Amino acid sequence: xxxxxxxxIGSSALAFITKFLGASVPESFLSHPRILRxxxxxxxxxxxxxxxxxxxxxxxxxxxxxxxxxxxxxxxxLIAKAPFxxxxxxxxxxxxxxxxxx
Amino acid sequence: MSxxxxxxxxxxxxxxxxxxxxxxxxxxxxxxLQACLLSLLLFSGASQFAxxxxxxxxxxxxxxxxxxxxxGTRNGxxxxxxxxxxxxxxxxRVVAAQITIDESTGVALAQDNENDMRKGFWYTGFGVFIFWxxxxxxxxxxAQAIGDPSAWGLDAAVPAAFLGLLWPRLSNRKSWVLAGFAxxxxxxxxxxxxxxxxxISCTLLAIIIGWRE
Numbered sequence: 001x002x003x004x005x006x007x008x009i010g011s012s013a014l015a016f017i018t019k020f021l022g023a024s025v026p027e028s029f030l031s032h033p034r035i036l037r038x039x040x041x042x043x044x045x046x047x048x049x050x051x052x053x054x055x056x057x058x059x060x061x062x063x064x065x066x067x068x069x070x071x072x073x074x075x076x077x078l079i080a081k082a083p084f085x086x087x088x089x090x091x092x093x094x095x096x097x098x099x100x101x102x
Numbered sequence: 103m104s105x106x107x108x109x110x111x112x113x114x115x116x117x118x119x120x121x122x123x124x125x126x127x128x129x130x131x132x133x134x135l136q137a138c139l140l141s142l143l144l145f146s147g148a149s150q151f152a153x154x155x156x157x158x159x160x161x162x163x164x165x166x167x168x169x170x171x172x173x174g175t176r177n178g179x180x181x182x183x184x185x186x187x188x189x190x191x192x193x194x195r196v197v198a199a200q201i202t203i204d205e206s207t208g209v210a211l212a213q214d215n216e217n218d219m220r221k222g223f224w225y226t227g228f229g230v231f232i233f234w235x236x237x238x239x240x241x242x243x244x245a246q247a248i249g250d251p252s253a254w255g256l257d258a259a260v261p262a263a264f265l266g267l268l269w270p271r272l273s274n275r276k277s278w279v280l281a282g283f284a285x286x287x288x289x290x291x292x293x294x295x296x297x298x299x300x301x302i303s304c305t306l307l308a309i310i311i312g313w314r315e
Binding site: 021034049051054057078 | 115118119122131132133136139140143144145146148149151152153155156157158159160162163164166167169170171172173174175176177178179180181182184185188190195196198199200202252253254255256257258259260261262263264265266267268269271272276277280281284285287288289292293294295296297300301302303304305307308309311312313315
């Protein structure tokens with residue numbers, strides 16, 4: 001079984017277990033304010049790190065390439081309150097043009 | 103009536119993002135089947151993009167699993183909140199668990215009586231599930247039909263999708279500070295540790311910043 005299958009099956013199994021546990025344990029469990037606070041911050045930390053790495057890294061090397069222009073376009077579109085699909089397509093088109101012409 | 107309309111419009115809009123996921127997954131060398139299985143089985147947008155993002159960045163599968171699971175913990179907390187309302191047992195609990203995501207929870211909690219809340223959860227959960235999976239397949243097939251992902255900007259679509267998911271969460275000063283430190287930490291670690299580790303390390307920042315009020 002290769003890395004892709006391990007990632008697909010492992011993450012799917014754990015995602016379901018997480019959801020199922022939530023629907024099964026008593027509500028008082030895990031509702032400590034500190035846990036709720038940290039839980040709401042975890043997506044922010046991980047999503048930001050994913051943006052940084054997927055924009056500025058190739059494996060373990062830091063690079064500045066066409067993707068940086070793509071993400072800049074995405075940022076500009078979000079500030080202009082564009083809807084999600086427009087943001088993603090805008091970033092893709094900008095990055096593709098930069099890749100082609102620079 | 104309005105709960106049906108809410109559910110439908112959320113389902114189709116959010117479902118359409120599935121095409122971005124399908125395309126991103128195939129661009130990161132997942133097969134069409136693997137992209138579709140992630141949407142069917144994992145079924146949580148941010149976690150699915152995380153699996154693809156970590157693997158695309160050269161991270162190990164264990165790292166992808168850990169990052170995706172940490173991003174998915176909120177679904178468990180949604181379940182805690184919804185379970186008393188939905189009064190689940192047996193097979194219904196299994197189905198409800200699978201469709202407990204941001205959108206089904208959001209539409210349910212936006213209703214003003216318990217009956218509509220239950221309807222909102224089920225309609226939105228099933229609606230997003232159906233459209234998300236159909237669009238994933240379309241996006242994956244579309245990406246498979248084209249050659250070099252960079253030439254089509256697909257390598258930038260992944261971080262852009264993350265940015266779109268992050269944006270609404272940047273609602274106060276604390277969240278901006280955390281995001282700033284996460285960029286710094288992830289990029290500083292990148293040259294020195296195996297790929298994937300810089301991403302998951304940022305969990306520590308969330309714990310440090312979230313510890314105190």
